[in-house]
Amino acid sequence: MRGRKMGMRILGLAQVPLGRHDGASAHVIGLYSELARLGAEVRCILPGTLPASTPLPFQAIYVPTGRDIRRWTFIWHLLSPWWFLGAVLRYRPQVVYLRGHLLLPHLVLARLLGRPAAVEINEDKSGELEWQGEWRRRLARLNRIIERWSYRLAWRLLPVTPQLRDLLVHEHGVEPARCRVVSNGFDPAVFFPRPKEEAKRYLGLDARRRYIAFVSQLTPRHSLDLLVQGFAVLAGQVPDVDLLVVGEGMARPQMMRWCEELGIGERVIFAGEVPAERAAWYIAAAECGVAQLRADRNARRVGASPLKLWAYLGCARPVLVGQVPNLAEIIREWDCGLVIEEETPAAFAAAARYLLEHPEKAEEMGQRGYAGALAGYTWHAVAQKTLAILEEALHAA
Template identity: 30%
Template sequence: MRILTFSTLYPNPTAPHFGVFVENRLRQLLSSGEVQARVVAPVPWVPGDWAVLGGYARMARVPLQEIRHGIDVLHPAYPQLPKVGMNLHPYGLAWAILPVLRRLIASGFDFDLIDAHYFYPDGVAAHFLARKLGKPFVVTSRGSDLVTIARDYAFPRRLIQAAAQAADGLITVSKSLQDELVALGIARERSVVLRNGVDLEQFQPGERAAARAQFGVTGRVIASVGHLIPRKGNEFIIRALPQLPDVSLLIAGDGPQRQMLTELAAQLGVAERVHFAGVVGHAQLAQVYSAADILVLATGHEGWPNVLLEAMACGTPVIATAVSGCPEIVTAPVAGRLIPDREPATIAAAVSALFEALPERAATRAYAEGFGWEPTTQGQLALFRDILARRRQAA
């Protein structure tokens, strides 16, 4: 099978961790030997002075083409108007990418289907592109596309519903996201749940003392990993620290809340116990998990939080808010604990309780071994085969 992976959510040289879960799933699929793939991972282009906003100037430095892990990746630009152009994003994306796909077909890669990731604008644009090119398309929902965009914005919601109804296949990374599709009026049997897996070779228990020395932490250590944005809830973890006087917090990641979090730690008198590691490469995250006794994810919502599986694969139990896909991951005491909210007192109580009954690292690792990639890979292959078989029969 020849597939085109299409997503604005994909790593590139200026944002190597961006959408790494999309790349990981594709790499596992290619390892089956049954698929050839090209990736079209567009990057936004904004006009004039708007280019200085956010990360747009950085995205302008992304090369037009690169090879990542042996995969040919194209990064064509598409127009985007910050703040005011949300309703137009899928149209601008499809308009810019259609000639790119036609050239790709003309060059000899006449793909069998479009495998799109994230519903808006990517899945909606894939709907337009598939219709123009006469190709089947599949959309994978990954979290905020349904939990935030489809809930909060009326016009994008209608476009998402139309794309979902027209798609030849729908994938969600958790049952909770499948429930969101059903709430949009999409029959449950139209979608399949194929969760993200964890790389059990990359993420393994490491030597704890060495990992702690690397990040300068000692004693009881909890960790938080992810972009420093409000949804991730790092503020609540820091506010819990005054109730945990013997616990240090290791934060891996960067983002717009970095300064606020630094100032908050100082205001609460816990600055000496909050360690900001900055951006840690995906290949080095195992050291972060190995340095910690517990990973805390005080998230507002997630599709399928990979950090939970990565931590457990390193033998580190987790504490996570019981939202979205988290309850589908943390289902046994050796995995960790779920909390009903992300209030500082709730987090502090859960951390204290888990420290009193920490599972053996080997037991947590064994639990994570049930989340390898193979079932997801086989599920994709079965779905793609079925779609192409139905196409041949219709023809």
Template identity: 25%
Template sequence: MKILHILDHSLPLHSGYTFRSQNILRAQRRMEFDPVVVTSPKHEEGTGEDGPTIEQINDFIYYRTGGARTFPVPLASEAWLMHKLSRRIIEVARIEQPDILHAHSPILNAIPALWAGRKLELPVVYEIRAFWEDAAVDHGTYAEGSWKYKLTQSLETMVCTRADQVAILCNGLKEDLVRRCIPSDKITPVFNGVDPQDFKSSPPDAEYQQQWGLAGKTVIGFIGSFYRYEGLDLLVRAFADACREREDAVLLLVGGGETENELKKLVEELGIGDRVIMPGRIPHERIPGVYALVDVLAYPRNPMRLTELVTPLKPLEAMAMGKVLIASDVGGHRELIQHGQNGLLFPAGNGDALAQALSDVLSDTQLCDHIRAHAPEWVVKYHSWQKTTAVYRDIYAKALHTEKILEPQSAQGKS
């Protein structure tokens, strides 16, 4: 069965979005589906130039749409983008002859997929990874409750009503859609996952260890994008409080983003510049070796609608690596973390509670040993990509109005 995925952007750009997409493609290939991809003009916006019309990356075919025009009139740019993408979807579908169109958020991909699906008489699956109007609020693009926010939200609801099936990232998103009167049996979670072969106990990255001066240090770390909702300013302050008397402790913040300069300024103000390492972004393939350098991972996400509804990927990676993790008790974290078993939760937005949690794990070796032993087992059992993507068989069967898509004989023979 051939699936045409419609993505906002993809590799070679690096983001949580592109890595999830790549893992879905890999998982579907193992399931003996035949996935191909067309990307939105947003991909060219990310690269800064129009590249080739077709690319092959990691043995997958990516059809590009080319850049979009910008208009001064409100919503005209979005309308042009959707028109251009719908034409490209139709072109690619006539070449590849897919059985299903699988559009991934945002709605700027879903609406063109619905247009193309109607013209081609193909079923459309819409997969929501986050409500992009909520991300726009955090980025300051527009305010919650503004006309743009309400318009985006109503269009999202309309798309979910018209799509044949809806896949979502986590239960928080499903509950929100059910409150909008989208039938529960039309919505299926496709949870985030990890490949246990990519994230497992491994040696520390020796080059980075020397370059960052981490030998003999107790390392508290964060690896990811520096979005405002991540609450990294809270982590910096909590580290300064909790580790004031622990000269061996350092804070490692790997990544970059909108709050990077603010964080550097805060570090200077607190006088802890010699104990906070901010090396910037690193190649994706070296991330396991960096996890191996860290003793405790911290995820202090701020409470807001986005973090309450959406589950992150990074805590799963940390668990798979057998790391101790501390996270705020926003809804997205509560879906993943069992307090005291595979991690620790603290009240979101409470810097004193985060500082206390850091102090607790740095002094309680028995608790840390328990988490390190339990977390990898839990991830393999519930959140491997093989486990989380298996539901696509049911999603596609419902979209095609067929009873069941059977596993291939090769897969059945392995079970």
């Protein structure tokens, strides 16, 4: 494949500010880096600027959006079509690969300039807006119209879950032949199995205690209330286990208040936002990892493919998940963790306690998950699939 795809000129566009230690940044850097290593000539239009000390194996073209979170999105939507037009005319890519919202101007330009476009789809933005109030429901209807026109102009659509693919086909009328599911992935050079004792020493954690890891942005959509309440039940049953919370977000103060109110403040370690390399050590120190515990209305429709799932499995740790489409299917099919059948604190505590009381089975689950993730969900494997689809779009055009 490397020789056959050598030299393909790809222009990417991603509405993702780099320089933050979050899943979206990891996805963009991981995927585009591997596309470049596979021999493609890759450039990507991005908002803001990444610190110069951060090396990238692909060329980044920055739109000067600034760092003010209240304004950069508006500036991005205003300026990025012009940067896209300039990049197409200057670099003459063979194919364009887009990620973000309100992509209709970019797709119209791609059609007019004769460049086949593929769109990566990570969420159903209109579906999220529909249950956030009346004026947002009106905005969702407008956004849905824009999405449908955008999807008609794209040569290929790359949803990250089978549920998103089904939504595109059944609700947007997209031909199934134009949809290809390409999951998220992980970097096996960062997330790989390490001994728990070594990880605890590296992080300065108490070697006598056991840990459960939760690596995520701290936002209300990530079931933080259920996590804290469930861990409070577990903490009352198992005296030598603590919770490692790795990540930042608007909900951290509320989460800390819940911990204090439930009397588990000293049993929860907030590590903050850390680089992926350090997050991998926290996962390695844990007995298991916690992914999404609750499926809201939108998640039930589109499923989930969070990077934390692949990070946990890359470190060979079993995973606790709720009844979340796509996540639950992976855990059950690979037998690499436990699916919590009820959205209650007691059910979470029971599942976590089972893994703590059966370390041999937990180890076997982690190894099965690691084997499955390594076989087809590294960023290298994801880039190979993506490159094949881009070549398909190029030939179809």
